[in-house]
Amino acid sequence: MRNRTSIGSELLPGTLELLILKTLTRGEAHGYAIARHLERVSKDVLQVGESSLYPALQRLLVNGWVKAEWGESELKRRARFYKLTPAGRKALTRRRQTWSVFMAAVQRAAGLEYA
Numbered sequence: 001m002r003n004r005t006s007i008g009s010e011l012l013p014g015t016l017e018l019l020i021l022k023t024l025t026r027g028e029a030h031g032y033a034i035a036r037h038l039e040r041v042s043k044d045v046l047q048v049g050e051s052s053l054y055p056a057l058q059r060l061l062v063n064g065w066v067k068a069e070w071g072e073s074e075l076k077r078r079a080r081f082y083k084l085t086p087a088g089r090k091a092l093t094r095r096r097q098t099w100s101v102f103m104a105a106v107q108r109a110a111g112l113e114y115a
Contacts, residue, residue, distance in 0.1 A: 014095065015099075016048070016053070016056045017056050017060060017065075018095045019038055019046075020056055020057065020060060020066075020082075021084060021088055021091060021092040022092060023038060024066060024083065024084040024088070025092070027083075028081045028082060028083040029081065030073055030079035030080060030082070031053055031054060031057060031079070031080065031082070032079070033073075034057075035049075057082060060088065061082075063091070064085060065085055065087055065091045066082045066083060066084055066085060066088050068082050068083070069081055069083075
């Protein structure tokens with residue numbers, strides 16, 4: 001059985017936004033596609049629920065890090081497609097740097113630092 005983390009209940013604030021921004025570097029996507037991509041690349045460890053995903057997308061919209069347009073999904077359903085903005089790319093760079101520093105500190109503190 002694999003460990004699964006429901007994003008929103010277990011991860012630190014801002015982590016989901018980082019993951020969404022990184023996902024959108026691949027191109028525009030609707031919410032369901034973003035959630036499935038994160039599930040797939042984490043080998044089913046990260047499960048993103050709607051109650052976490054859509055508020056995070058709204059925060060990214062408010063910050064100007066993504067923009068959204070309505071369109072039609074591959075299943076012919078109305079869906080909101082999100083696209084990374086230049087400000088979002090800059091935010092992603094900053095957040096990745098902060099995350100690297102944070103993870104290195106956690107690894108040292110937990111005795112997980114590798115030589």
